[in-house]
Amino acid sequence: MSHKIIVPIGPYHPLQEEPEFFQLYVEGEKVVDIDIIIGYNHRGIEKLSESKHFDQVPFLVERICGICSSSHPYAYVLAVENILGGEFNIVPEKSLFIRTIIDELQRIHSHLLWLGLVGHFIGYNTVWMWAWKFREPVLDMFEMVTGNRNNYAMFKVGGVRRDIKDDDIPQIKKMLDELLPGIDLFHGAIMDDPIIKMRLKDVGRLTRQQAIEWAVVGPTARASGVNIDIRRDEPYGSSDRLDWKVIIEKDGDIFCKTVVRILELYESISLIRQCLDKMPKSGIIDADIKDIPVGEGIGRVEAPRGECFHYIVSDGTNRPLRHKIRSPSFMNVASDKVAAVGGTISDATLTLAAVDPCYCCTERVAVINKSDNSKIMNGWDLIKLSQDKTLKLKESYYGRSK
Amino acid sequence: MRRPKVRELKQALKSLFSRPYTNNFPVKPHKPYERFRGRPYFYQDGCVGCAACAQVCPANAIEFIDEIKGTLVKRRLTVHWDICVSCGQCQANCLTTKGIILSQEFDYATTEKRQELKQSIEKEFIVCECCGVPIIPYDQYAWVANKLGPLTFSNASLLLFYLRSIGLSLKERASPGSRSATINRSTRTKILCPGCRREAVIKS
Structure with missing residues (x-):
């Protein structure tokens, strides 16, 4: 083979979450190919789901991912409600608003988490600290409204389990008001800072054509100019009667992905505010569904990372006969095959992280270059490389003496 | 070029002169919502x-x-x-x-x-006084009897249980596995499992 082989060695531990393994093939600094290996963490969620009754499954699927833990139960209840005749026909008015509020609060906390991680990867650890600090009040709101910071246990076939009380509404609004200056700070910092611009522009570019060919979803696709958003294309919750817009950027590089996510934070805040204003003050929150008829249904939800898809077959008993799940990262991670190739090793970690897989996915990158002193690198070395590159850019921009 | 630095400097100063964001957890216990x-x-x-x-x-x-x-x-x-x-x-x-x-x-x-x-x-x-099979927890039976109120009269076992609980009937307690000899007319005035109740009604 013409290119130098890089053999990855990595410990696969079953306890580590979401193990994905990336093999980078490099020539010198340049990445010429990448292999993505997934499937180390098969937990049998779909099979487990078939052994639980319809009311228990939301608690199971919400534990698929600790960050989008409202998207999966939401997609599941949408799938079951599809069998029953559609969400809008059976779910009470107030529940639709509560569902959207929870979904959008989750988007805020997930995007802030991603922002912090990218800050860390490019060596801006302050961004990391601040983004996660601004994320904390959002999690507090979750604890206040749903009873837990991460596993909300809110979604139920035919409604929601807990009500948002009138006393909660001013507190949520206050939290959003306090969050806004923080997001403004990030927005300004990312847009104005020349170093971040130099570091992120034209890195890990995914063109519109590539994005369509590799069928990426969510912010990754929207950053490449693909105009898709499940909230608009197939409305669920109360998203169709609120005023908002889909954020689209053209270039498809990491800078665009960052901008899309930051602007989506503003949209989410606006959505939650509108929901809180328009939500009926009283009313039932649960349609009290007992039996699920025979049939099959699909549920699609715009998770923070993209389209989350659930498929349910019911045979009239109280358990699903078949439950199929496709999470957004599964589509997005594959696009690294085109996005990361052609860049340098120091950009590779950033490109892999830009589609927002789990943090531990990128931590697992390992590189051994046999031809070049058998250099072994793990995820942390790669992050270090990435941070060093930012430092170099900084020095060249401001001059060596800081 | 100047503006971004000023904005971040402002935030940095604000952070410098504010208390640590983290909680002093073990010393100050956390109170959940x-x-x-x-x-x-x-x-x-x-x-x-x-x-x-x-x-x-x-x-x-x-x-x-x-x-x-x-x-x-x-x-x-x-x-x-x-x-x-x-x-x-x-x-x-x-x-x-x-x-x-x-x-x-x-x-x-x-x-x-x-x-x-x-x-x-x-x-x-509660154990069936005829065949000795456990039927239902005492408390659950009492809860059902209280909840039903006058409707308790429609179920013989439930009524007997209710009468006993307010002291209007003999308080005898069957032990598990003890099987009484025959089912006759008088068996109907006992607390019975559904199977024995059916048999008692048919035989009497």
């Missing part, structure tokens, strides 16, 4: 032993065992905190709403083995 879902506890007074919580638990953290202890039959309900996910389904589906309640405890750490992280309560059973 009012509706926080924490560790569930059984309450002997509120629980009637119906085991609805065990049926709805998505993590199978609640188990119940019916066992014979001498002359008594007891149902032991156990909540295993090591596999509990604090979803609150048990509390939401509790018959009396006071049998199992989620506390505000978030700290599950222990120096014991994880199997020790559990709480059990026991509920005594």
